[in-house]
Amino acid sequence: MIRLALRLTLAGGREAIGRLAIITVAVALGVGMLLAALAGINGVNAKNSRYAWLNSSLVTTSATGTADPTLWRISADYFDGRLIGRVDVAGTGPTSPVPPGMTRLPGPGEYYASPALAELLRTRPANQLADRYPGHLSGTVPAESLPAPNSLIIVVGYPADQLRDQPDVQPVRQLETVSPSNCNQCVVGLRSDAIDLTLGVVALAVLFPVLIFIGTASRLAAARREQRFAAMRLVGAVPRQVSTIATVDAMLSAVAGVALGFALFAVFRPLLARIPFTGEPFFPADLSLNVVGIVLVALGIPLGAAVAARLALRRVQITPLGVSRRVTPRPPRAYRLIPLLAGLAELANVRMTGPPPGSTRQLIVYLLGMTLVMVGLVVAGPWLTMVGARLLARRTRRPATLIAGRRLADNPKAGFRAVSGLVVALFVTSVAVGIITSIVDHRGNHGDEVSHPNAISTVFLQGNEAPDAAPKAGTDPVPPGLSDVPGVTAVVVVRQNPAWTPPGPVPQPEPAQVPHPEPVGLVSCAALAAHPEFGRCEPGAQVAGVDSVDLTYFTDRVAFTERALPSGTWPASSVPLAQLEQLPTVSIVVDTDGSTGAIEAARTKLELAYPGQRRNLPMGDVDKAADITSALVGWRQLANVAILTSLPIAGCGLAVSIVGGLSERRRPFSLLRLTGVPLATLRRVVLLESLVPLLTVAVLASVAGFVAAHLFLEAQMRYAVRPPGVGYYVLVLGGLVASVGIIWSTLPLLDRVSGPEVARNG
Amino acid sequence: MSGLIEAREIALSFGETPALRGASARIEAGEIVAVTGPSGSGKSTLLHCLAGILAPDSGEVWFGDTRVDTLREAARSALRRDRFGFVFQFGQLVPELTAEENVALPLLLGGTRREAALRHARVLFDRLDLGGLERRRSGELSGGQAQRVALARGLVGEPAVIFADEPTGALDSLAGEQVMDLLVEAARERGTTVVLVTHEPRVAAFAGREIILRDGKVTSPVPDRVPS
Numbered sequence: 001m002i003r004l005a006l007r008l009t010l011a012g013g014r015e016a017i018g019r020l021a022i023i024t025v026a027v028a029l030g031v032g033m034l035l036a037a038l039a040g041i042n043g044v045n046a047k048n049s050r051y052a053w054l055n056s057s058l059v060t061t062s063a064t065g066t067a068d069p070t071l072w073r074i075s076a077d078y079f080d081g082r083l084i085g086r087v088d089v090a091g092t093g094p095t096s097p098v099p100p101g102m103t104r105l106p107g108p109g110e111y112y113a114s115p116a117l118a119e120l121l122r123t124r125p126a127n128q129l130a131d132r133y134p135g136h137l138s139g140t141v142p143a144e145s146l147p148a149p150n151s152l153i154i155v156v157g158y159p160a161d162q163l164r165d166q167p168d169v170q171p172v173r174q175l176e177t178v179s180p181s182n183c184n185q186c187v188v189g190l191r192s193d194a195i196d197l198t199l200g201v202v203a204l205a206v207l208f209p210v211l212i213f214i215g216t217a218s219r220l221a222a223a224r225r226e227q228r229f230a231a232m233r234l235v236g237a238v239p240r241q242v243s244t245i246a247t248v249d250a251m252l253s254a255v256a257g258v259a260l261g262f263a264l265f266a267v268f269r270p271l272l273a274r275i276p277f278t279g280e281p282f283f284p285a286d287l288s289l290n291v292v293g294i295v296l297v298a299l300g301i302p303l304g305a306a307v308a309a310r311l312a313l314r315r316v317q318i319t320p321l322g323v324s325r326r327v328t329p330r331p332p333r334a335y336r337l338i339p340l341l342a343g344l345a346e347l348a349n350v351r352m353t354g355p356p357p358g359s360t361r362q363l364i365v366y367l368l369g370m371t372l373v374m375v376g377l378v379v380a381g382p383w384l385t386m387v388g389a390r391l392l393a394r395r396t397r398r399p400a401t402l403i404a405g406r407r408l409a410d411n412p413k414a415g416f417r418a419v420s421g422l423v424v425a426l427f428v429t430s431v432a433v434g435i436i437t438s439i440v441d442h443r444g445n446h447g448d449e450v451s452h453p454n455a456i457s458t459v460f461l462q463g464n465e466a467p468d469a470a471p472k473a474g475t476d477p478v479p480p481g482l483s484d485v486p487g488v489t490a491v492v493v494v495r496q497n498p499a500w501t502p503p504g505p506v507p508q509p510e511p512a513q514v515p516h517p518e519p520v521g522l523v524s525c526a527a528l529a530a531h532p533e534f535g536r537c538e539p540g541a542q543v544a545g546v547d548s549v550d551l552t553y554f555t556d557r558v559a560f561t562e563r564a565l566p567s568g569t570w571p572a573s574s575v576p577l578a579q580l581e582q583l584p585t586v587s588i589v590v591d592t593d594g595s596t597g598a599i600e601a602a603r604t605k606l607e608l609a610y611p612g613q614r615r616n617l618p619m620g621d622v623d624k625a626a627d628i629t630s631a632l633v634g635w636r637q638l639a640n641v642a643i644l645t646s647l648p649i650a651g652c653g654l655a656v657s658i659v660g661g662l663s664e665r666r667r668p669f670s671l672l673r674l675t676g677v678p679l680a681t682l683r684r685v686v687l688l689e690s691l692v693p694l695l696t697v698a699v700l701a702s703v704a705g706f707v708a709a710h711l712f713l714e715a716q717m718r719y720a721v722r723p724p725g726v727g728y729y730v731l732v733l734g735g736l737v738a739s740v741g742i743i744w745s746t747l748p749l750l751d752r753v754s755g756p757e758v759a760r761n762g
Numbered sequence: 763m764s765g766l767i768e769a770r771e772i773a774l775s776f777g778e779t780p781a782l783r784g785a786s787a788r789i790e791a792g793e794i795v796a797v798t799g800p801s802g803s804g805k806s807t808l809l810h811c812l813a814g815i816l817a818p819d820s821g822e823v824w825f826g827d828t829r830v831d832t833l834r835e836a837a838r839s840a841l842r843r844d845r846f847g848f849v850f851q852f853g854q855l856v857p858e859l860t861a862e863e864n865v866a867l868p869l870l871l872g873g874t875r876r877e878a879a880l881r882h883a884r885v886l887f888d889r890l891d892l893g894g895l896e897r898r899r900s901g902e903l904s905g906g907q908a909q910r911v912a913l914a915r916g917l918v919g920e921p922a923v924i925f926a927d928e929p930t931g932a933l934d935s936l937a938g939e940q941v942m943d944l945l946v947e948a949a950r951e952r953g954t955t956v957v958l959v960t961h962e963p964r965v966a967a968f969a970g971r972e973i974i975l976r977d978g979k980v981t982s983p984v985p986d987r988v989p990s
């Protein structure tokens with residue numbers, strides 16, 4: 001029987017082979033995306049494990065391990081907006097731990113750099129980068145030690161005696177191997193749970209149109225296959241045999257699709273690895289599949305297809321005389337809106353009560369909500385289509401609109417099925433654009449904070465800690481030559497306010513509740529007058545109090561005064577100017593012309609003047625923005641993948657659905673033509689049959705997308721969704737125009753399949 | 763004493779529309795019977811009930827000692843496959859299969875090995891003047907050829923009864939006559955019973971007896987006659 005089924009599946013001529021090919025491609029796309037999602041999650045976890053060793057000095061070290069610890073200090077650094085991980089090391093004996101993949105530690109006067117950093121060291125002027133590191137480049141940080149192929153990591157060797165007494169140096173007896181995901185004290189690494197969550201949502205969003213495409217393709221030539229099954233039943237095939245044939249038919253394309261899907265994954269894996277959805281690309285090998293995933297996909301998809309084929313057969317009764325539906329389809333009812341409303345209610349509930357603790361539970365609640373909304377759109381679609389079609393049929397006087405309206409009202413499910421993929425894709429697009437636009441808007445603009453994009457500052461005070469390793473009081477803290485660096489436009493020193501009280505460990509009242517907290521810093525009004533980009537003093541003042549150590553100020557609040565001041569004006573301080581230079585330094589703020597050369601040369605000067613101070617990292621808005629930008633670039637690319645994948649797949653689904661529909665209805669169309677209905681009218685009928693459900697449900701899908709995005713953002717990040725830019729409207733409008741184009745491109749087929757000979761021959 | 767096939771007071775409605783209202787008929791082994799009557803009189807429905815394709819709402823259908831209408835679906839399928847043959851107006855060939863595979867299909871479904879089933883089918887190709895068409899698909903056959911292939915398929919299992927529903931309805935008169943000649947000849951040769959639904963007197967004339975239906979009831983059986 002299986003052999004006969006294979007024969008029937010493969011020997012059906014061009015139409016059968018075409019159908020088989022379309023289903024195979026649809027399944028392959030689905031499998032490829034599923035594998036990409038699984039590999040993406042594995043890749044994130046693998047990448048996070050690569051970060052583990054960088055946390056070796058940050059976790060509480062146990063007494064176990066080697067007797068010859070490596071003296072170890074990790075710090076962050078920046079170059080041109082890119083983060084550099086710097087590890088200063090000194091071995092204390094022959095068994096001192098070495099980073100993964102290295103055979104030995106760099107000796108005093110040597111450093112090893114990652115390939116990407118080595119390239120920068122080679123190509124950029126030494127005063128911008130290489131001068132920061134003592135000694136010379138003598139080796140490469142191997143791939144085993146790199147989280148990403150383009151990671152900037154440097155391991156700098158020191159004599160043990162020199163490093164031992166410096167701040168933040170820890171003896172490391174064994175390397176940390178626990179992934180930052182499972183390590184509470186780890187600082188360096190990814191929030192892999194959040195990325196897994198995002199990947200899960202994106203995978204679902206992309207898979208949904210694929211599943212609809214598979215469903216549409218599977219229904220191709222359904223009438224012909226049912227006719228074949230009926231003929232077989234007539235000559236004695238029992239239902240089980242028909243079921244076997246249908247199952248083999250479904251499994252054959254599923255197996256071929258799975259094989260092609262694995263091949264697609266293998267081919268596109270290097271490209272997938274380049275998508276920096278964690279902020280950095282991946283090593284292709286990290287995007288791996290585990291055995292469980294492979295077995296689940298390789299066996300699960302064909303088995304799922306077999307089960308789906310059997311379920312589809314249970315919905316119809318194939319008799320020797322043809323196919324009769326078990327249940328006469330009733331018109332859809334308004335209760336079809338319930339899943340959609342339930343999905344939105346679920347997301348609203350998460351918004352009201354807050355997301356549950358733990359990424360897994362968050363993943364479940366968001367996936368549940370988004371899935372319900374997507375399923376809800378597909379379930380509600382036929383009802384909305386019917387309402388729209390009835391309205392259209394009632395109001396129109398044009399025959400094409402009347403025919404299309406009546407046909408849609410009679411069978412809204414079939415009408416909506418053709419556009420259901422596009423509707424889901426539109427929802428996906430709206431969610432993705434809504435979330436990404438809002439995150440970019442919120443994070444890209446620091447609220448009401450005025451930023452100095454060209455400035456960097458070395459801060460000798462952070463958080464609740466007292467000034468640490470600051471320049472000595474009474475000395476000029478500005479490194480020699482800093483002001484002379486080409487491109488440096490201003491150097492301003494912020495001194496510590498003697499009246500300022502460091503916050504203690506006991507939680508302090510919020511600034512708003514303290515009417516007159518003393519500002520942390522003081523700055524000379526003469527300096528501010530020379531560099532008004534950092535603000536200005538009140539008239540007549542000599543010293544101003546500043547509450548932000550990098551001279552970033554806020555226009556809508558002045559934390560330490562109740563007096564209303566013009567925007568950008570620091571309040572006067574009672575500390576005399578003469579005393580200012582005797583006070584400890586809080587920060588050195590350097591403004592530049594914005595060129596990479598100026599910023600990096602100034603940073604190098606500051607780092608050399610105050611070396612080894614992890615807390616003193618000279619950085620500015622350009623660096624903070626770069627961190628955010630790299631993450632946003634990753635998210636944006638992920639959203640682009642979701643949009644650019646789901647829309648074309650939905651378009652394919654639409655085309656396949658229309659072609660299939662035309663083929664199945666060749667006889668009625670042919671009879672209509674014989675009775676004198678012009679071809680142009682039939683074309684309008686076909687066009688309207690797709691456009692009415694599309695336009696009716698598209699508005700709802702778009703609104704549902706933005707509501708879902710808003711609820712997600714509010715619940716997870718306390719952001720409100722921002723209105724989309726012009727690009728979104730262009731995308732949606734372009735999508736609709738493309739849909740019309742797809743429908744239009746299928747219309748020549750109408751001419752071919754509705755000729756008079758079709759009416760005669762059936 | 764029952765005939766080979768017998769319908770006893772069978773009634774069947776499609777929704778609100780009654781198709782048969784207590785129709786009774788008895789067909790003996792080896793008979794060639796034409797079921798005639800005006801459109802909508804229930805001819806095809808009676809044939810479908812006799813063949814076990816449809817189960818009547820009431821009444822009984824017997825094939826020999828087997829009550830057909832109460833059989834389960836699988837048993838009725840097996841009965842159709844093993845004891846009955848079918849020739850319908852159109853739509854009964856599987857388009858994906860070649861002509862010889864279509865003829866062999868009942869045997870394949872019954873578990874006969876492919877080679878044996880095809881060998882058996884090819885014998886009928888010569889017998890029904892279909893030589894050279896073995897490898898053609900149904901779309902490559904003329905209406906008369908397709909109907910002869912269907913007839914070959916109906917005969918391949920050496921059935922006890924052939925049910926033919928308007929077997930010449932889609933053919934011109936010459937091709938129709940050729941098909942009927944072959945059907946009757948093959949049936950007489952093998953002693954096969956033929957139940958033939960038609961509205962054409964010329965086709966009905968091939969039968970030895972007519973059963974006339976009107977409004978879902980058998981009105982009057984025409985006395986036996988010798989086919990022309």
